[in-house]
Amino acid sequence: MILNHVRPLGGAPADVHVAESRITGFTPSTAPGPAPLLLPGLVEGHCHLDKTLWGRPWWENNVGPLLTDRIENEKRTRRAIGMEAAREGRALAEAHLAAGTTRLRSHVDVDEESRLTHVEALLGLREAMRDVLDIQLVAFPQSGILRTPGVEEWLDEALRLGCDAVGGLDPSLIDRDPVRHLDIVFRLAERHGKPVDIHLHEAGELGAFSMELIAERTRALGMAGRVVISHGFALGDVAAARADALLGKLAEAGVALCTSAPPSRAVPPLRRARELGVTLFAGNDNIRDTWSPYNAPDMLARAAMVGLKYELRRDAELEWALDAVTTLAARGCGFADYGLGVGARADLVVVEAASLAEAVVQRKAPALVVSGGRVVARNGVLEG
Ligand SMILES: [Zn+2]
Incomplete structure (x- = not known):
């Protein structure tokens, strides 16, 4: 699984690579258009x-x-x-x-x-x-x-x-x-x-x-x-x-x-x-x-x-x-393997926001939630 064109913690746009429920790497994204924020679970x-x-x-x-x-x-x-x-x-x-x-x-x-x-x-x-x-x-x-x-x-x-x-x-x-x-x-x-x-x-x-x-x-x-x-x-x-x-x-x-x-x-x-x-x-x-x-x-x-x-x-x-x-x-x-580092459990939250501060105050459901490498919700609604 690859999550394309997101900004991990508000940084530069990147593609996130995931395999067997773990984050395996990041590559720079050159896709056009604004990239949403990526937060850890x-x-x-x-x-x-x-x-x-x-x-x-x-x-x-x-x-x-x-x-x-x-x-x-x-x-x-x-x-x-x-x-x-x-x-x-x-x-x-x-x-x-x-x-x-x-x-x-x-x-x-x-x-x-x-x-x-x-x-x-x-x-x-x-x-x-x-x-x-x-x-x-x-x-x-x-x-x-x-x-x-x-x-x-x-x-x-x-x-x-x-x-x-x-x-x-x-x-x-x-x-x-x-x-x-x-x-x-x-x-x-x-x-x-x-x-x-x-x-x-x-x-x-x-x-x-x-x-x-x-x-x-x-x-x-x-x-x-x-x-x-x-x-x-x-x-x-x-x-x-x-x-x-x-x-x-x-x-x-x-x-x-x-x-x-x-x-x-x-x-x-x-x-x-x-x-x-x-x-x-x-x-x-x-x-x-x-x-x-x-x-x-x-x-x-x-x-x-x-x-x-x-x-x-x-x-x-x-x-x-x-x-x-x-x-x-x-x-x-004491939750282990947490965060957005390589090797961490792939718990990823994509938020349509310009900054971390906006993500906190805007009261908007995440566009996408990935847990353990699986898409589990979109726009606040669980996947079937
Ligand atoms: Zn209590």
Whole structure:
């Protein structure tokens, strides 16, 4: 397969050569006329395929104001309307693929309600879509670990069954014992040789303390490059000097950050993270589910949200937003063979845009999506 006359990352026009699902080379293109942009496959760094209502009729949200209201509301709704993680998860994953996402990290609930049923459903989905979408699954203790007997064992079993990473959740706020919670998470990671991705919504100094505990454990186990803190709102709450010190600890330990760039919360500082060498990438988090009616399976739209949240204006800055849903997300999640180099998996996204910055802001579906060397979508529509 040859993809003719495209501009890789906005560079000079080239023809891209692909064989057996890999990029095998580039040759200069002398064809007349403007060439569209070529991006690597987009990366969804954080979503919840098992929670979404994607593809279902509109669901009226009447949830109460507390975190516990949302947790209970989700459980009640799942039973009431017969949600199925495999069906809705597949609808969302396919919509992501049509919009150019070829790598995706999903957290998957492991709690007293779901036990291992969501894990089994999404392991099946991961296998079914293996040729066109590279899915990572994080075993996620949505209701904490210590509060419910059995969760630690179910997490252990989820990793044995094939989950790619172990999750955690607000170790002080939910389990009220950060040391024990994090020791369990990192012990499971060590036992199975798998990475860690922890939801950390804790604000201010409480969240900062949790970050320090996570950095200590990452260093002690030599897990640099294999640990992610998702959200990390505390870094947006504390004073700039304190945030810098925390970012320094995360950089030294090799802990990455993932943000959804939510309009309603303080977020880790993007510019300082880049300057201090911390990988900060992006993900949608909840997409059209009982937690949030917002968001869409569209990583260029998420990049635009990153741009808005961080007040990125200049073209060079908007390229940082694109980095957050491409190279940095692949690095943070540990997706191998990524990018537009020779030998990389041929995940190619062709966008009709003059520049990388325009690709981020224009809100237009990719003209063409190639995944693993196969054409999978055109103009936002999956190929039969
Ligand atoms: Zn999440």
